[in-house]
Structures are given as structure tokens and as C-alpha cells.
Amino acid sequence: xxxxxxxxxxxxxxxxxxxxxxxxxxxxxxxxxxxxxxxxxxxxxxxxxxxxxxxxxxxxxxxxxxxxxxxxxxxxxxxxxxxxxxxxxxxxxxxxxxxxxxxxxxxxxxxxxxxxxxxxxxxxxxxxxxxxxxxxxxxxxxxxxxxxxxxxxxxxxxxxxxxxxxxxxxxxxxxxxxxxxxxxxxxxxxxxxxxxxxxxxxxxxxxxxxxxxxxxxxxxxxxxxxxxxxxxxxxxxxxxxxxxxxxxxxxxxxxxxxxxxxxxxxxxxxxxxxxxxxxxxxxxxxxxxxxxxxxxxxxxxxxxxxxxxxxxxxxxxxxxxxxxxxxxxxxxxxxxxxxxxxxxxxx
Ligand SMILES: Nc1ncnc2c1ncn2[C@@H]1O[C@H](COP(=O)(O)OP(=O)(O)O)[C@@H](O)[C@H]1O
Ligand SMILES: [Mg+2]
Numbered sequence: 001x002x003x004x005x006x007x008x009x010x011x012x013x014x015x016x017x018x019x020x021x022x023x024x025x026x027x028x029x030x031x032x033x034x035x036x037x038x039x040x041x042x043x044x045x046x047x048x049x050x051x052x053x054x055x056x057x058x059x060x061x062x063x064x065x066x067x068x069x070x071x072x073x074x075x076x077x078x079x080x081x082x083x084x085x086x087x088x089x090x091x092x093x094x095x096x097x098x099x100x101x102x103x104x105x106x107x108x109x110x111x112x113x114x115x116x117x118x119x120x121x122x123x124x125x126x127x128x129x130x131x132x133x134x135x136x137x138x139x140x141x142x143x144x145x146x147x148x149x150x151x152x153x154x155x156x157x158x159x160x161x162x163x164x165x166x167x168x169x170x171x172x173x174x175x176x177x178x179x180x181x182x183x184x185x186x187x188x189x190x191x192x193x194x195x196x197x198x199x200x201x202x203x204x205x206x207x208x209x210x211x212x213x214x215x216x217x218x219x220x221x222x223x224x225x226x227x228x229x230x231x232x233x234x235x236x237x238x239x240x241x242x243x244x245x246x247x248x249x250x251x252x253x254x255x256x257x258x259x260x261x262x263x264x265x266x267x268x269x270x271x272x273x274x275x276x277x278x279x280x281x282x283x284x285x286x287x288x289x290x291x292x293x294x295x296x297x298x299x300x301x302x303x304x305x306x307x308x309x310x311x312x313x314x315x316x317x318x319x320x321x322x323x324x325x326x327x328x329x330x331x332x333x334x335x336x337x338x339x340x341x342x343x344x345x346x347x
């Protein structure tokens with residue numbers, strides 16, 4: 001049985017704006033699914049539909065197989081964890097965490113058990129009597145998380161919970177969230193516009209654009225086998241080039257005639273390769289490209305090169321050596337199996 005499911009869900013707001021169209025998503029119990037896409041693509045709207053804050057304009061929402069489309073938030077077994085921590089400023093850490101269970105008349109012993117366990121889990125035992133404004137951003141976010149988990153929800157909906165934290169803390173808290181999720185076994189739907197967060201945390205990623213689902217897949221799938229130009233470009237960086245089919249395994253491109261392992265499907269519009277796909281120091285075996293280097297940026301583990309070939313003015317590749325290892329041109333090989341085909345438009 002699926003933990004949470006949307007069937008043909010769309011949302012048209014009062015002003016006539018279509019924020020979501022035909023969203024079909026099934027989430028398994030205990031799965032960690034992220035909704036990934038640029039600002040305005042409909043992530044929060046979909047999360048609010050799952051939480052029961054918005055009714056979909058068309059379609060249905062199911063939780064554990066039951067139709068909850070018109071059930072109010074308190075009748076769903078879900079909890080929300082927001083980016084603005086939304087803690088009660090006049091309540092202590094402990095009171096914030098106990099708030100939901102108190103409202104729901106969970107008995108005192110059980111409440112205290114949950115509180116103590118959660119305080120330990122999020123490492124806030126020493127701060128239980130503090131008010132939220134005496135805590136750091138990371139600690140406040142942990143209180144918000146503990147407060148969401150105090151109700152023992154089977155689904156937790158996260159809306160960009162880490163976006164107020166600095167980069168280092170973000171990485172730490174995201175590991176903690178994933179750790180808690182494994183420990184408590186809840187199903188997580190996690191909204192982010194940060195591709196690295198999505199790749200690091202998820203069992204599956206739902207890539208969204210303009211109110212639609214572009215692709216759903218494991219992190220490795222959406223990165224290694226993007227289906228559309230949007231997905232290829234939004235996750236990591238991608239070189240996208242038009243092509244003409246010569247035969248099943250040969251295409252004509254601005255980089256020259258290339259052998260490919262995958263056959264282009266009839267709807268494919270572009271070839272796609274990633275900066276790290278280029279092989280250096282190989283001069284045989286076909287698919288050799290010689291290009292002019294227009295820019296280089298040393299990144300430590302590699303040097304980011306911008307190269308151009310007639311008809312392909314700004315391609316990017318990673319030179320594995322140091323900054324000074326290359327001259328004004330770069331020769332590299334594109335392995336046939338690294339060349340993918342994608343549908344869609346270049347933004
Ligand atoms: N209440 C509303 N009325 C009209 N348009 C809205 C409303 N809420 C959100 N939108 C619009 O719907 C789109 C999706 O919003 P949202 O789901 O918040 O995007 P995201 O969370 O992906 O940034 C945006 O273009 C936003 O302006
Ligand atoms: Mg949002």
C-alpha cells in the first residue's frame with residue numbers, strides 16, 4: 001500500500017493561475033521523497049495539498065489507501081516542518097515540543113517519554129527550559145523537527161527546512177533529519193530547490209517545473225539518465241547540443257560526428273553530456289574533440305574549463321589536473337556510453 005498518493009492533482013488559484021497540473025505521485029511507507037524545482041514551480045502548493053491546507057482543484061489524495069482529499073489537516077496523519085521555524089516564541093523548548101501532544105490529550109507519562117526521547121535525539125537536553133530566541137538557527141530548526149515528530153506522524157512534510165541555515169550547518173542538519181527519519185521510520189516528503197540536498201537525502205527525487213512533474217527517479221537516475229533538457233540542466237551542469245541522426249549509433253553534432261551507445265528516441269531533441277564525462281589523454285577510439293579554451297576556473301579537485309567549438313560556443317568540462325596543465329586548446333574523448341539523449345526545450 002502507498003503511504004501517500006496524488007492522482008491527477010491540479011491546482012488553479014482564485015486568480016486563474018494554474019500552479020499544478022496532473023500530478024501523479026505515489027510514495028511508499030518509510031520512503032524519503034524530495035520535490036525539487038526552481039522557486040514558483042508548485043512545490044509548496046503540492047505539499048499543502050498533501051497536508052490538507054489546500055484542496056486540489058481536480059484529482060484525489062490518498063493516505064494509506066483512504067481518500068483524504070477533503071479531510072482537514074488535523075484529520076490526516078501528517079505533520080509539517082517549515083523553513084521559518086514557526087516556534088511559539090513565549091514557550092520553552094520543552095513546551096514547544098509538548099504542544100501538539102498536550103492539545104491531543106496524550107497522557108502525561110507518554111508525553112514526557114516522547115519529550116525526553118526527542119530532546120536526546122536532537123541533542124537539546126541542556127536547552128529544554130530555554131525560549132527559542134536564546135537558541136541558534138540550527139537549534140531552533142531541531143526544535144521545530146522535534147515538535148513535528150512529537151505527534152508520531154506517519155508522514156512528515158518538510159518545506160525547505162534548512163534554507164535559513166549556513167552551508168555547513170545545513171549539511172549537518174540534513175544528516176540528522178535523515179537519521180531521525182530512519183530511526184522513527186516515518187515517510188518524508190521534503191521540498192527543496194537545492195539539487196545537492198535532494199541528491200544527498202532522497203530515496204527518490206521528483207523534479208518539477210512550471211507546475212508539472214518533469215521526472216521521478218532515484219538520485220542516480222535523475223543525474224545519470226535525465227529525460228529532459230530541464231532535468232539535465234537543473235541537476236548538476238549539462239552540455240546540451242542539437243544533433244542529427246545518422247544511423248542508430250551515430251549522430252552528427254556541433255562537436256563532430258559521434259558514436260553513441262544509446263539509440264536516440266524519436267522525441268529526443270538534444271544530446272547531453274556532463275563536464276566530468278570528458279576523458280583526457282586518449283587519442284584513439286573515436287569521439288575525439290579538439291576545442292578552444294575560453295575560460296578556466298580552478299576548483300581544487302579539478303579545473304572547470306569553458307570550451308568552444310564552432311556551433312557549440314560554451315561547453316563545460318572538468319579537467320582533472322591543476323590550473324596550469326592545459327594550453328589554449330583541450331583535446332578530449334566523449335565515451336559513447338556517456339552521451340545521453342533528452343527531450344524538451346533549453347530554457
Ligand atoms: N494563493 C495563491 N494565489 C495565486 N497564486 C499563488 C498562490 N499561492 C501560490 N501561487 C503561485 O503558484 C506558483 C507556485 O507557488 P509555490 O507552490 O509556492 O511554489 P514553490 O514552493 O515551488 O516556490 C507560484 O507562481 C505562486 O506565485
Ligand atoms: Mg515554496
